[in-house]
Amino acid sequence: MTRPNVLLLCTDQQRFSALGAYGNDEVDTPNLDRLADQGVLFDQCYVQNPVCAPSRASLMTGRYVHAHGLWANGVGLPAGERLFSRALADAGYDCGLVGKFHLSSCFGGREEHRQDDGFRVYRWAHDPYPGSSENEYHRWLRTVRPDLLTAALDENSPVDFDSLPTEAHYSRWIGDQTVDFLTRDRHDGEPFFFVANFFDPHHGFGAPEEYLARYRDRDLTRPVTQPGELATKPPVQTEASHHSYAGHARGYTSYSDEELQQVKAAYYAMVTLVDDEIGRILAALDATGLADDTVVIFTSDHGEMLGDHQLMLKGPMLYEQAVRVPLLMRWPNGDLPAGTRCPELVQWIDLSSTILAATSTPAQPRHQGMDLLPLARGTGQGRGWALSEYRNSGHPYETPVHLTMLRRDHWKLVVQHGDPTTGTARTGELYDLHEDPAELDNLWASADHQQIRTGLQEFLLDVLVATEDRSQVREGPW
Numbered sequence: 001m002t003r004p005n006v007l008l009l010c011t012d013q014q015r016f017s018a019l020g021a022y023g024n025d026e027v028d029t030p031n032l033d034r035l036a037d038q039g040v041l042f043d044q045c046y047v048q049n050p051v052c053a054p055s056r057a058s059l060m061t062g063r064y065v066h067a068h069g070l071w072a073n074g075v076g077l078p079a080g081e082r083l084f085s086r087a088l089a090d091a092g093y094d095c096g097l098v099g100k101f102h103l104s105s106c107f108g109g110r111e112e113h114r115q116d117d118g119f120r121v122y123r124w125a126h127d128p129y130p131g132s133s134e135n136e137y138h139r140w141l142r143t144v145r146p147d148l149l150t151a152a153l154d155e156n157s158p159v160d161f162d163s164l165p166t167e168a169h170y171s172r173w174i175g176d177q178t179v180d181f182l183t184r185d186r187h188d189g190e191p192f193f194f195v196a197n198f199f200d201p202h203h204g205f206g207a208p209e210e211y212l213a214r215y216r217d218r219d220l221t222r223p224v225t226q227p228g229e230l231a232t233k234p235p236v237q238t239e240a241s242h243h244s245y246a247g248h249a250r251g252y253t254s255y256s257d258e259e260l261q262q263v264k265a266a267y268y269a270m271v272t273l274v275d276d277e278i279g280r281i282l283a284a285l286d287a288t289g290l291a292d293d294t295v296v297i298f299t300s301d302h303g304e305m306l307g308d309h310q311l312m313l314k315g316p317m318l319y320e321q322a323v324r325v326p327l328l329m330r331w332p333n334g335d336l337p338a339g340t341r342c343p344e345l346v347q348w349i350d351l352s353s354t355i356l357a358a359t360s361t362p363a364q365p366r367h368q369g370m371d372l373l374p375l376a377r378g379t380g381q382g383r384g385w386a387l388s389e390y391r392n393s394g395h396p397y398e399t400p401v402h403l404t405m406l407r408r409d410h411w412k413l414v415v416q417h418g419d420p421t422t423g424t425a426r427t428g429e430l431y432d433l434h435e436d437p438a439e440l441d442n443l444w445a446s447a448d449h450q451q452i453r454t455g456l457q458e459f460l461l462d463v464l465v466a467t468e469d470r471s472q473v474r475e476g477p478w
Contacts, residue, residue, distance in 0.1 A: 002191075002293055002333075003092075003093075003191045003359050003360055004191065004293050004294060004295050004331060004333065004334065004358055004359060005191050005192045005193070005194075005290055005293060005294040005295070006088075006093075006191075006192070006193045006194070006294070006295045006297070006355050006358065006359060007194055007196070007281075007285065007294055007295070007296045007297070008193070008194070008195045008196070008297050008299075008351075008355075009196050009198075009278055009281070009296070009297065009298045009299075010059075010195065010196070010197050010198065010298075010299055010300060010301060011198045011200065011201065011271075011274055011299075011300040011301075012052065012100060012197070012198060012199050012200065012201070012202040012300065012301055013201055013202040013203070013300065013301070013302060013303065013304045013314065014201050014271060014274075014300035014303065014304070014325065014326065015300075015303030015304050015306070015320075015321045015322070015324065015325065016045070016303065016320070016324045016325050016326050017321070018201065018267070018268070018271050018304075018326075019032055019033070019036075019271070019326050020032070020033045021033045021036035021037075021041055021326075021328070022041075022043075022326060026218070026220055026221065026268065027268045027271055027272065028214065028268075028272045028275070029271060029272065029275040030275065030279070031275045031276065031278050031279035031282060032275050032278060032298060032326075032328065035278075035282065035296065035298060035328050035330055036328050036339075037338065037339050038330045038332070038338050038339070039296070039328055039329050039330030039331065039336055039338060039339075040328070040329045040330075040336050040337065040340050040341070040342055040376040041326075041327070041328055041340070041341045041342070042327035042328075042329070042341075042342045042344075042346050042372070042376075043341055043342060043343050044324065044343065044344065044345050044346065044386075044407075045299065045324065045325055045326070045327035045346050045347070045348070046323050046324055046325075046345065046346070046347050046348070046386040046387075046388055046405075046407060047301060047302050047323050047324075047325055047347075047348045047388065048064055048065050048347065048348055048349060048387065048388055048389060049065050049302070049323075049388060049389060049390060049393055050302045050303070050314045050315065050317070050318060050322040050323050050388065050390060050393075050394075051072075051073055051302060051314055051315065051390075051393045051394045052073060052100075052102050052301055052302065053070055053072070053073045053074070053075065053102045053103065053104075053393075054070050054071055054072060054073070054075075054389075054391075054393050055301045055302050055348065056101070056102050056103060056301055057070035057077050057081070057103055058348050058349050059301070059348050059349070059351055059352065060077075060083045060084060060085065060103065060117075060352070061077070061081050061082065061083060061084070061352070061366075061367075062084055062349050062351075062352035062353055062364060062366075062367035062368060062369045063081070063349060063366060063367065063368050063469070064349060064368055064387060064389070064467045065389045065391065065393075066389060066464070066467070066468075067366075067368060067467065067468070067469045068081050069081070070103065071391040071392075071393060072391060072392060072393040072394070072396070073102075073105075073393060073394060074105045074107055075104075075105070076103070076104035076105060076113055077103045077104060077115060081115075082116075082364065082366065083115055083116070083117050083118065084352040084355065084356060084364060084367075085097075085117050085118045085119060085193060085195075086115075086116055086117060086118035087118075087356060087361055087362070087364055088118060088193045088355070088356075088359060088361055089118030089119075089120070089193075090118070091359065091360075091361040091362075092190060092191070093118075093190065093191050093192060093193045093359065093361075094120060094186055094187040094190040094191070094192045094193070095117075095118045095119045095120055095121070095192070095193045095194070096119055096120060096121030096122070096123075096181050096185075096186070096192070096193075096194045096195070097117075097119045097121065097122055097123070097124070097194070097195040097197065098121075098123040098124075098136075098173075098174055098177040098178060098181070098194075098195070098196055098197065099123070099124070099125060099174050099177075099195075099196060099197035099198060099199065100124075100125070100126055100127065100197040100198075100199055101124060101126075101197065102126065103115060106126040112124065112126060120187075121181060121185060121194075123136045123177050124136055125137035125138070125170070125173075127170075127199050127202070128161040128162070128169075128170035128199060129161055130153055137170055137173050140173050140176075140177075141168055141173070144167070144168060145164075145165075145167070145168040148164055148165070148168045152164065160206060162204055162205070162206025162207065163206040163207060163208060163209065163212075164208065165208055165209075166208045166210060166211070166273065169208055169273065170198075170199050170200070171198055171199070171200050171270075171273050171274050171277050172277060174196055174197070174198050174199075174277060175196075175277030175278075175280050175281055177196075178194065178196040178281045178284075179280060179281060179284040181194055182194070182281070182284045182285055182288055182290070183284055183287070183288060191359070193355070193359075196281065198274050198277070200270035200271070200273065200274050201267050201268075201270035201271050201274070201304070202270075203249075203304075203313060205262075205263045205266040205267060205270075206266055206270075207266050207269035207270045207273055208269075208273065211269035211270070211272055211273050212265065212266060212269045214269065214272065215264075215265035215266075215268050215269050215272075216262075216265055218265065220261055220264045220265060220268075221264075222257075222260070222307075223252075223260060223306065223307030223308050223309075223310070224308040224309070224438050224440075225307075225308065225309055225310050225440070226440050229309060229310065229440060230309070230310055232441070232442045232445075233309075233429065233442055234416045234427045234428065234429065235427075236316050236397070236401050236416070236424075237309070237310075237311065237316075237317060240311055240315060240316060240317065241253055241310045241311055242254075244311075244312050244313045244315065245313060245315060245394060245395040246315075246394070246395040246396060246397045246398075247395075248395045249312070249313060249395075250312065251312060252307055252310045252311055252312050253310070255307070255312070260306075260307045263306065263307070263312075264306055264307075267304065267306060278298070282296070291332065292332040292333045293332075293333055294331070295329065295330070295331040295334065295355070295358050296328075296329070296330045296331070297327070297328070297329050297351065297355075298326065298327070298328040298329075299325055299326060299327045299328070299348070299351070300325040300326060301325070301348075302314055302322060302323060302325065303320075303321045303322045303323065303324060303325060304321065304322075305317070305319065305321050305322060306321065308321050309321075309439070309440075314394065315390075315393075315394040315395070316390060316394070316397070316401040316403060317403075318388055318390060318403055318405040318414045318429075319439055320437075320439060323388045323405065325348075327346065329354075329372070329376055331358065334358065334373070335377055336373075336376050336377060337376075337377065337378065340376075340378070342372075342375050342376060344375050344382030344384075345382055345383070345384060345385060345386045345407060345408075346372055346375065346382065346386070347369065347386050347387070349367070349368055349369035350369040350370050350371070350372050351369070351372075352364070352367060352369060353367050353369040353370055353371050353372075354369075354371050354372040354373060356371075357371040357373055358373060365471050366469065366471040368467060370382075370383065384408065384409070385406060385407060385408040385459075385463060386405075386406075386407040386408075387404070387405065387406060387407075387463055387464075387467065388404075388405040388407075389403070389404050389405070390402065390403040390404075390405075399422060399423045399424055400421075400422045400423075401416070401422070401424070402416070402417040402421050402422055403415065403416050403417070404417065404460065404464075406456055406459065406460045406463060408456060408459060410432060410433045410434040411430070411431070411432060411433070411452065411456060412429075412430070412431045412433055412439070413428065413429070413430055413453065413456040413457065413460065414428050414429040414430075415428045415457065415460070416428050416429075427444065428444045429442050429444050430442065430443040430444045430446070430449060430452070430453050430456070431443065
């Protein structure tokens with residue numbers, strides 16, 4: 001059997017529900033909806049952390065946050081961690097990446113430290129903004145629209161990178177570079193693995209005017225919450241409602257109702273722009289005759305609160321909107337049943353194991369994920385639980401905030417750890433997602449649910465032991 005190509009399409013900060021295929025009739029995503037119709041949609045995919053770098057490290061290493069060690073944004077991936085792209089390159093795959101990567105700090109104008117990643121093509125730009133010493137997007141923009149680059153870099157100019165015209169936008173650059181790889185730059189005769197890492201729909205909530213205009217006058221749904229909701233939730237959520245990112249960004253309470261609608265309109269506009277670029281990419285894949293032999297995966301690194309639960313952005317919260325992401329998989333020659341939905345609980349660490357299995361590349365001994373292909377084909381069995389960890393991972397709080405989430409069956413447990421982990425009191429959340437899919441009613445302190453909570457906490461202890469890294473070879477009994 002011919003080894004398939006792999007095309008991984010990844011957005012940044014796109015919650016699972018921001019896609020028509022997941023039942024959202026407010027957002028226009030015809031290309032991704034068509035991809036779902038042609039492949040398998042995973043209904044319940046959880047990332048291992050609700051912020052970028054720890055989550056992306058779990059994707060690329062196939063390991064939980066407590067195993068790979070990149071526990072927060074601004075922390076570098078330890079040198080001993082092996083990326084699955086390196087294994088693919090060693091197996092003869094032509095590997096490439098465009099856009100964001102975020103496996104080390106990019107703060108203060110630093111260029112991201114590059115791992116032994118196996119990428120022959122590496123067109124990196126952390127984001128569209130100034131500050132990176134090797135921003136390939138800015139180089140491209142200087143070629144196609146130098147006037148817009150000059151204006152966007154001018155602090156006194158009304159032009160900003162988020163709202164540049166479509167032909168000059170960061171998402172268009174991702175699309176162009178991916179199409180270029182597919183049609184011109186890949187090594188002919190070799191299977192390829194290519195990663196297109198879009199920055200949108202990340203904040204700051206801007207998009208080209210032609211996309212904003214599609215949503216500006218729509219009557220969009222309001223944030224999901226209820227009066228007094230946060231009074232029953234961990235206190236850090238009330239703090240985050242007033243000041244996001246530990247005080248580094250606006251909180252929900254500073255937004256007017258109209259501003260919240262504008263934010264959602266801009267968010268959807270960014271999603272639709274990305275969808276159009278993915279449409280161009282998939283058309284190029286068809287034009288090259290490679291579509292049937294290519295595994296196409298679409299997903300995102302974490303979600304966005306968009307005002308739900310009176311919260312914005314992401315960070316010290318593990319709601320579905322923050323840690324549940326879209327996952328679509330199409331492989332015409334791989335016996336994946338088109339137009340099916342997989343209801344099992346799956347995780348981001350599973351993607352590397354799945355890609356290695358699909359490409360007949362040897363499994364990596366330290367990987368902790370599972371091959372999703374049997375589940376996608378309707379012949380496999382899932383693990384039945386999902387784990388996500390937040391270790392003061394976003395903008396740091398002075399008193400560190402550490403959360404661990406366990407999803408099992410229709411229950412969701414979130415523990416906010418206390419002493420000796422940190423100086424705050426232990427608290428948490430418990431939700432019955434059958435009865436309360438919106439996670440409005442916190443059952444953590446409910447006397448009627450103490451047995452369930454205790455059982456989940458005990459199972460969480462077993463999960464944490466089961467996911468420890470014991471890959472080091474034991475050479476003898478002593």
